[in-house]
Each structure stands twice: as structure tokens, then as C-alpha cells.
Amino acid sequence: MTFSRRSFLKAFGAAGALGALAGCETLPKRGGGGHVVVVGGGFGGAACAKYLRRLDPSIKVTLVDAHLSNYYTCPFSNLVIGGELGMDAIKVDYNALRTKHGITLVEDHVEAVDADKRGVRLKSGKTLNYDKLVLSPGIQLNYDKIVGYSKEAAEKLPHAWKAGAQTSLLRRQLEAMPDGGTFVMVAPPNPYRCPPGPYERASLIADYFTKHKPKSKIIILDPKDKFSKQGLFVEAWENLYGNMVDWVNPERGGVVASVDAASMTVTTKDGDKIKAAVINVIPPMSAGKIVIAAGLDDKGWAPVNQRTFESVKTKDIHVIGDSSIAGPVPKSGYGANSEAKIAAAAIVAAFNGEQPGDPKFVNTCYSYVSAIDAISVAGVYELDKDNKIIEVKGSGGVSVKGGAHYRAEGLYAKGWYESIKADTWG
Amino acid sequence: MSRHTPHAAVIAGLCLLGAGALAHAAPSGQTIGFTCLACHGDKGQGASGIPPLAGRSADALYGMLSEFKSGKRPGTVMNRHATGYSDEELRAVAEYFASQPAK
Numbered sequence: 001m002t003f004s005r006r007s008f009l010k011a012f013g014a015a016g017a018l019g020a021l022a023g024c025e026t027l028p029k030r031g032g033g034g035h036v037v038v039v040g041g042g043f044g045g046a047a048c049a050k051y052l053r054r055l056d057p058s059i060k061v062t063l064v065d066a067h068l069s070n071y072y073t074c075p076f077s078n079l080v081i082g083g084e085l086g087m088d089a090i091k092v093d094y095n096a097l098r099t100k101h102g103i104t105l106v107e108d109h110v111e112a113v114d115a116d117k118r119g120v121r122l123k124s125g126k127t128l129n130y131d132k133l134v135l136s137p138g139i140q141l142n143y144d145k146i147v148g149y150s151k152e153a154a155e156k157l158p159h160a161w162k163a164g165a166q167t168s169l170l171r172r173q174l175e176a177m178p179d180g181g182t183f184v185m186v187a188p189p190n191p192y193r194c195p196p197g198p199y200e201r202a203s204l205i206a207d208y209f210t211k212h213k214p215k216s217k218i219i220i221l222d223p224k225d226k227f228s229k230q231g232l233f234v235e236a237w238e239n240l241y242g243n244m245v246d247w248v249n250p251e252r253g254g255v256v257a258s259v260d261a262a263s264m265t266v267t268t269k270d271g272d273k274i275k276a277a278v279i280n281v282i283p284p285m286s287a288g289k290i291v292i293a294a295g296l297d298d299k300g301w302a303p304v305n306q307r308t309f310e311s312v313k314t315k316d317i318h319v320i321g322d323s324s325i326a327g328p329v330p331k332s333g334y335g336a337n338s339e340a341k342i343a344a345a346a347i348v349a350a351f352n353g354e355q356p357g358d359p360k361f362v363n364t365c366y367s368y369v370s371a372i373d374a375i376s377v378a379g380v381y382e383l384d385k386d387n388k389i390i391e392v393k394g395s396g397g398v399s400v401k402g403g404a405h406y407r408a409e410g411l412y413a414k415g416w417y418e419s420i421k422a423d424t425w426g
Numbered sequence: 427m428s429r430h431t432p433h434a435a436v437i438a439g440l441c442l443l444g445a446g447a448l449a450h451a452a453p454s455g456q457t458i459g460f461t462c463l464a465c466h467g468d469k470g471q472g473a474s475g476i477p478p479l480a481g482r483s484a485d486a487l488y489g490m491l492s493e494f495k496s497g498k499r500p501g502t503v504m505n506r507h508a509t510g511y512s513d514e515e516l517r518a519v520a521e522y523f524a525s526q527p528a529k
């Protein structure tokens with residue numbers, strides 16, 4: 001481990017000595033200073049910005065996001081699509097990050113990263129310089145991977161995989177759909193943001209149809225042979241919705257060849273044409289555009305040091321959240337929040353000339369199978385000898401089958417949502 | 427290296443050794459505790475039926491966590507989390523929440 005003179009002096013200065021006297025583990029104020037620019041104020045970026053300041057208030061943090069005034073959470077957006085919640089329930093308020101945590105907020109789009117000059121160039125023309133850069137830009141949707149799909153086509157065939165206008169569009173289409181109509185979902189291939197998300201969405205639409213449009217049908221066209229919490233989802237669909245939900249795997253013709261917005265049809269690879277009233281296309285995805293533009297990806301996702309989430313390609317740039325490759329940790333809001341805290345601790349350690357301690361990562365994805373019942377998948381992760389993230393043996397797993405806990409989990413899921421929002425933006 | 431006081435250097439050096447300058451330190455109670463906040467409230471104060479943790483006795487918290495881990499104490503999700511930690515880690519996170527102000 002090498003010290004720069006600056007970090008050595010700072011780490012071993014007065015604050016370091018006081019910290020040492022008070023005990024080595026819990027240094028509230030380390031005093032190493034430094035400027036961190038965080039790009040993306042979603043689950044990963046906002047949590048990282050906040051925890052950097054919490055762990056070392058001497059660090060200056062600037063958070064840049066193109067959507068500070070209209071960021072909506074994907075978690076709980078399926079409840080909006082099912083008609084259980086309004087859009088305001090999933091909107092995020094960024095004020096506390098500024099007023100309570102002293103983070104500088106910049107609403108702008110980051111166009112380019114200049115790693116040599118340690119700067120990011122904004123759409124407004126300004127450049128922000130950093131000592132460390134954190135990228136948490138979420139995902140980019142690869143519209144062109146599906147014939148007939150595009151950003152324009154998504155105005156008629158919504159993906160609703162980034163919450164906001166797309167979420168309300170899909171909701172309005174479902175409301176306008178006649179009873180007896182068909183809803184088709186084109187499910188994405190692995191890896192993608194929120195593995196159980198498509199199936200939670202199908203569940204909540206089935207709940208809505210059962211209550212308001214009981215003659216309607218749901219078809220999920222899936223390029224995957226299996227999916228997250230499958231056993232629990234399928235059991236719940238049969239118990240709650242009879243045969244309303246038809247999950248079509250590749251063997252039964254689930255692989256989609258093209259979509260056509262004009263005729264509202266989906267054509268499968270096997271040549272079947274399915275006409276539908278509402279079509280939800282969730283295309284293949286990759287790391288956020290800025291990660292790829294900065295050359296930080298490997299086949300679309302960013303490889304990172306699993307202890308610090310620093311890019312293995314470029315020094316002093318950390319990539320967290322959906323964009324990063326984190327082994328078995330799924331691309332979820334919970335995962336992003338967990339990675340954010342580890343990256344923040346690693347950056348604080350680096351500024352102060354310390355070694356970061358061993359990390360521990362956690363994920364839990366609650367999914368509603370109806371408006372009030374939820375199931376969950378959980379995992380606890382750590383590093384193995386080779387610094388690879390592994391799931392702790394014997395930990396994690398899915399809810400007990402059969403439904404005894406689903407009502408309670410439906411309540412706890414709300415507690416989770418309140419907590420993670422407050423932990424990230426509060 | 428010659429510009430800081432010897433006193434600070436000695437203490438800081440000891441600290442680095444103690445905290446594992448050569449090897450990485452085990453996950454701290456704080457590192458583990460931070461992961462629980464996304465469910466148990468941003469200050470460990472609990473939320474919507476999920477019980478509070480902050481300011482409770484370390485022994486009581488550790489006792490419950492051990493029982494979630496062994497399966498003796500039933501839960502909807504805590505058994506799946508508690509099995510992710512060694513007994514030392516559960517002790518450390520119990521101490522962490524005991525040291526936090528109750529809300």
C-alpha cells in the first residue's frame with residue numbers, strides 16, 4: 001500500500017491521532033478531504049453521496065443527475081401500473097441531500113468523462129473536476145435489439161423499465177383497454193435490472209384485471225427457461241388468478257422476433273402472430289450509456305474491483321448499481337444501496353490512507369403477487385479468498401411456499417420501501 | 427514523512443496495525459449495521475411493522491439474531507438474513523445498534 005504525501009499527512013494528522021485514541025474502528029470525522037463527483041442520483045448514487053458525507057464530512061460531494069426534479073423509483077412502480085398507488089407515491093425529493101447532508105446538487109446531463117484530466121463534461125458546457133468519480137447511471141435500454149422497437153415505438157409500446165412518464169403511459173393504456181383484451185409482455189433476457197420485476201408486474205396487472213376486467217388475458221413471452229421466484233409466482237398465479245396468466249417459455253414459443261406498433265402485433269421466432277390491446281416491451285439492457293462511452297465496460301457491463309467497486313479499467317472511477325458487475329448480487333435498488341455504502345467506505349479509506357475493511361453485501365427483493373400479498377428473495381454476500389463476491393453458504397433464499405407469510409410480507413415490503421427511501425434520500 | 431509529529435505517527439501506526447494494515451479487517455459492526463437500515467429504518471427506528479433496533483440491549487439483540495440463525499425463532503425473512511453472518515459478526519452488529527440512539 002502506498003501513501004501519497006498529501007493523504008499520508010492528512011491521515012496521520014491531528015484527526016488521525018484523535019481517532020486512534022478513541023478506537024480504530026469508529027472514526028466519525030476523518031478529515032482527509034477530497035472532492036467526489038457522483039453521477040446518477042438513483043438508488044446507488046444518492047446513497048453513495050450521502051454515506052460519503054456521513055463517514056467523512058470533510059469530503060466535498062457533488063451529485064449530478066439529469067432528472068433531479070423528476071426521479072421516480074422503479075420499486076413500487078408496478079403498484080402504480082396495477083392502479084394501487086399514484087405517481088406521487090413513487091416520486092423522490094432531493095432536498096434533504098442538500099439541506100441535511102451538505103451535498104451539492106447539479107441537475108444536468110453528463111456527456112463525457114475525461115479520466116486523464118479527472119473531469120466530467122456537462123451538457124451545459126461546464127466541467128466538474130474530481131479526485132474520485134462515482135458512476136451510478138443505472139441502465140441503458142437497447143431498443144435496437146428487437147426488430148420494430150425503438151425509442152419512438154416505446155411511446156406506443158411502453159417498456160416502463162425506467163419509472164416516470166413510461167409508468168403512467170402503461171397505466172393509462174391498461175385503464176383504456178376493454179374487458180376481454182390481451183396484455184402481452186415481452187420479457188427481457190438475462191442479465192437485467194430487477195430479476196423478479198416482470199413477474200411482479202404481471203401479478204399486479206392480473207390483480208387489476210381480476211377486479212375490473214375479468215375476461216382479459218395476460219401473456220408473458222419469455223426468452224428465458226426459468227425466472228426469479230418462479231415456483232412462488234406460478235403457485236400464486238394459479239391460486240389467485242386461475243389461468244389468466246400464461247407464461248410462455250422458449251420451448252413453447254416465447255422468443256420474440258419482432259414487434260409492430262402500427263398493427264399492435266408481436267411475432268414470435270416460431271412465426272406466431274399475437275395481436276394485443278396493450279404491449280409492454282422490456283428490451284435487452286446494458287450499463288448506462290456514460291459507462292460505455294467512457295470505455296469502462298466489458299460486453300456492456302462494468303467490471304469492478306469487488307472490494308471497492310473501483311473500475312478495473314480506469315483508476316479513481318467507481319461504478320456501482322445496475323451498471324456494475326457484482327457477481328451474484330442482483331441488479332436491484334437494494335443491491336445498489338448496499339454497494340454504494342461499500343464504495344463510500346472504500347473511497348473514505350483511500351482519502352485517509354487506510355485499508356478498507358472486508359465488505360458485506362445484502363439484497364432483498366420483495367415482490368407483490370397481489371395488491372396486499374408479497375414474496376421475497378434475500379441474500380447475504382461476502383468476498384472469497386480471491387476477492388470474488390459469493391453468497392454466504394446457507395444464507396438467503398425465497399419465502400416459504402404456500403402463502404402463510406405473504407400478507408405479513410406485504411406489510412413489511414412497505415416498511416422496506418419507506419426505509420430504503422429514507423436511507424437513500426432522507 | 428518527516429513533517430508530522432512523532433506522537434501522532436506512533437498512535438496512527440498502532441491503529442493501522444490494530445485495524446489490520448497488513449490484512450483487511452473483518453467487516454465491522456457498522457459495515458454490517460448499514461445494510462440493515464434499508465429495512466429497519468434509516469436510523470434503525472423501525473418501519474411499518476419492522477421492529478426497531480437502535481438503542482436496544484446488545485445482549486437481547488444478539489440473542490434474537492442467534493435464534494433467527496439457528497431457526498429457533500421464527501420469522502418471515504430474518505432467518506434468511508441471520509444465516510449470512512458468523513456469531514462474531516452478529517455480536518458486532520448487535521453492539522453497533524446498541525450504541526445508536528433510540529428514536
Ligand SMILES: Cc1cc2nc3c(=O)[nH]c(=O)nc-3n(C[C@H](O)[C@H](O)[C@H](O)COP(=O)(O)OP(=O)(O)OC[C@H]3O[C@@H](n4cnc5c(N)ncnc54)[C@H](O)[C@@H]3O)c2cc1C
Binds near residue numbers: 075077110138162
Ligand atoms: C419495474 C421495476 C421494479 C423494481 N422493483 C424493485 C424492488 O422492489 N426492489 C429493488 O431493490 N429493486 C427494484 N428494481 C430495481 C431498481 O430500480 C434498480 O436496480 C435501481 O434503480 C438501480 O439503481 P442505480 O443507482 O444503478 O440506477 P437508477 O436508480 O436508475 O439511477 C440512475 C440515475 O442516473 C441518472 N443518469 C444516468 N446517466 C446520466 C448522465 N449521463 N448524466 C446525468 N444523470 C444520468 C438517471 O437520470 C437516473 O436518475 C425495480 C426495477 C423495475 C424496473
